[in-house]
Amino acid sequence: MPLSREIVNVQVGQAGNQVGENFWEMLLAEHGLDRTGQFKGSDPQQMQRTGVYFTEVEYGGTTRYVPRSVQVDLEAGVCDRLRSGPLGSLFRPDTFMTADSGAGNNWAKGYYTEGAELVDSVLDVVRRQTEACETLQGFQIVHSLGGGTGAGLGCLLLSKLREEYPDRMLATFSILPSPKVSETVVEPYNSLLAVNQLIDNGDLTICIDNEALYNICQRTLKIKTPGFENLNNLISRVMCGVSTSLRFPGQLNGDLRKIGVNLIPFPRLHFLMPAYAPFFGTGASAYEKNNCSELTKALFDKQNMLVAVEPRHGRYLTAAVIYRGDIASREADVSVRDLQTKNPQHFVEWIPDKISVSLVTVPPVGQKRAATALLNSTSIQELFHRNLVAFAAMFKRRAFLHWYTGEGMDAMEFSEAESNTQDLIAEYQQYQEAEAFEDEEEFEESTNGVNGAEEEEESEQ
Ligand SMILES: Nc1nc2c(ncn2[C@@H]2O[C@H](COP(=O)(O)OP(=O)(O)OP(=O)(O)O)[C@@H](O)[C@H]2O)c(=O)[nH]1
Numbered sequence: 001m002p003l004s005r006e007i008v009n010v011q012v013g014q015a016g017n018q019v020g021e022n023f024w025e026m027l028l029a030e031h032g033l034d035r036t037g038q039f040k041g042s043d044p045q046q047m048q049r050t051g052v053y054f055t056e057v058e059y060g061g062t063t064r065y066v067p068r069s070v071q072v073d074l075e076a077g078v079c080d081r082l083r084s085g086p087l088g089s090l091f092r093p094d095t096f097m098t099a100d101s102g103a104g105n106n107w108a109k110g111y112y113t114e115g116a117e118l119v120d121s122v123l124d125v126v127r128r129q130t131e132a133c134e135t136l137q138g139f140q141i142v143h144s145l146g147g148g149t150g151a152g153l154g155c156l157l158l159s160k161l162r163e164e165y166p167d168r169m170l171a172t173f174s175i176l177p178s179p180k181v182s183e184t185v186v187e188p189y190n191s192l193l194a195v196n197q198l199i200d201n202g203d204l205t206i207c208i209d210n211e212a213l214y215n216i217c218q219r220t221l222k223i224k225t226p227g228f229e230n231l232n233n234l235i236s237r238v239m240c241g242v243s244t245s246l247r248f249p250g251q252l253n254g255d256l257r258k259i260g261v262n263l264i265p266f267p268r269l270h271f272l273m274p275a276y277a278p279f280f281g282t283g284a285s286a287y288e289k290n291n292c293s294e295l296t297k298a299l300f301d302k303q304n305m306l307v308a309v310e311p312r313h314g315r316y317l318t319a320a321v322i323y324r325g326d327i328a329s330r331e332a333d334v335s336v337r338d339l340q341t342k343n344p345q346h347f348v349e350w351i352p353d354k355i356s357v358s359l360v361t362v363p364p365v366g367q368k369r370a371a372t373a374l375l376n377s378t379s380i381q382e383l384f385h386r387n388l389v390a391f392a393a394m395f396k397r398r399a400f401l402h403w404y405t406g407e408g409m410d411a412m413e414f415s416e417a418e419s420n421t422q423d424l425i426a427e428y429q430q431y432q433e434a435e436a437f438e439d440e441e442e443f444e445e446s447t448n449g450v451n452g453a454e455e456e457e458e459s460e461q
């Protein structure tokens with residue numbers, strides 16, 4: 001078996017563990033594994049790189065593939081359900097780390113008090129996993145930003161991992177709250193405090209916006225009142241899509257760092273918007289033929305994006321597209337190029353090869369062809385703006401602040417989170433407006449520079 005560059009998955013809090021359960025279920029199916037982690041598939045491609053997410057274990061004469069994952073929560077309920085559910089026997093029993101206190105929707109409890117008490121034992125479990133790796137590529141944290149545990153403890157873990165593994169990639173699948181899905185009043189506080197941490201400690205933040213998921217479920221999938229299981233199914237598809245080129249042999253496949261290198265022109269601007277195609281409702285055939293250019297167009301359509309912003313308000317800095325199924329490389333390149341030449345105003349001109357393309361022949365289970373994109377669009381500032389407005393309205397009056405200061409937090413940290421987010425928004429805006437050459441003078445300087453060098457060469461001769 002070829003060398004797998006391992007990823008350690010850490011799922012934190014209710015959303016983290018519920019999404020995580022769905023993700024592992026889908027991953028099992030993609031790799032031909034049953035719910036106990038035994039291979040039942042027929043395609044050798046399924047087995048080649050299982051080592052990225054699974055550890056191979058000999059157990060009672062059979063080979064089992066065990067998720068390289070740690071399940072964390074400050075209350076036991078969700079993890080207990082996971083353990084007694086259909087995937088209960090899949091995970092290593094000693095990788096569940098729970099407490100009884102809960103974080104009660106309070107970021108400060110997750111980051112400073114209750115979470116801080118649990119974090120060292122979580123790191124011990126993580127370390128046991130990393131020590132068994134040959135070439136660890138990095139971590140992925142799955143969490144929501146609206147509650148106390150996933151957001152607070154999730155960010156605390158991120159900063160500890162940054163300290164202990166400074167040269168490994170830290171990716172997060174971060175779920176942003178929407179009033180359409182949840183009405184908890186302090187969510188804007190929790191999510192902005194989390195974003196503040198993610199800006200400085202994350203390498204790759206894949207933003208998933210419950211608002212967009214809800215809209216896709218209602219408008220495209222025609223589900224009247226979407227539940228978490230519906231939302232989480234969409235998230236898992238994207239998580240599988242994004243990691244396809246890490247998990248299967250194919251052209252241009254790589255690792256988390258390669259994804260980062262191609263997508264992130266400036267370290268703070270690492271907030272990516274995922275898109276997926278095709279989404280299909282019940283009744284529509286999963287086997288519908290979608291040609292490559294239709295898929296590509298759909299990925300850059302607002303309706304297929306997992307963040308509820310208007311992409312036309314911004315410009316794309318970079319993008320990565322991952323095609324699955326029988327799509328030819330030439331076909332993919334042409335459709336990506338076409339899209340850019342037809343819509344040049346939506347792409348910054350000063351990054352020439354901004355869309356990277358990967359191809360994997362293995363399609364998702366139940367589909368013939370599919371595509372996933374990670375978009376680095378300056379329009380994501382609208383997501384942070386939405387959060388900032390809700391945050392500022394309450395913070396101006398210091399509403400609910402005592403719950404946080406009661407855990408030892410300083411109001412200063414709220415102000416810092418606010419201004420860090422304002423700065424981030426301004427940075428996206430700055431690069432959105434940047435031209436290849438700011439004015440004619442700069443353009444001439446650059447061309448003179450070239451001519452100047454030539455002239456010099458000539459005079460030397
Ligand atoms: N997509 C999705 N969102 C969820 C799910 N569960 C909760 N959320 C959202 O996540 C936010 C609340 O975070 P939770 O994950 O429930 O909280 P927690 O991390 O367990 O933190 P506590 O406050 O300590 O319970 C809200 O915005 C919810 O709408 C889920 O299964 N899927």
Ligand SMILES: [Mg+2]
Pocket residue numbers: 013014075147149
């Ligand atoms: Mg919880």
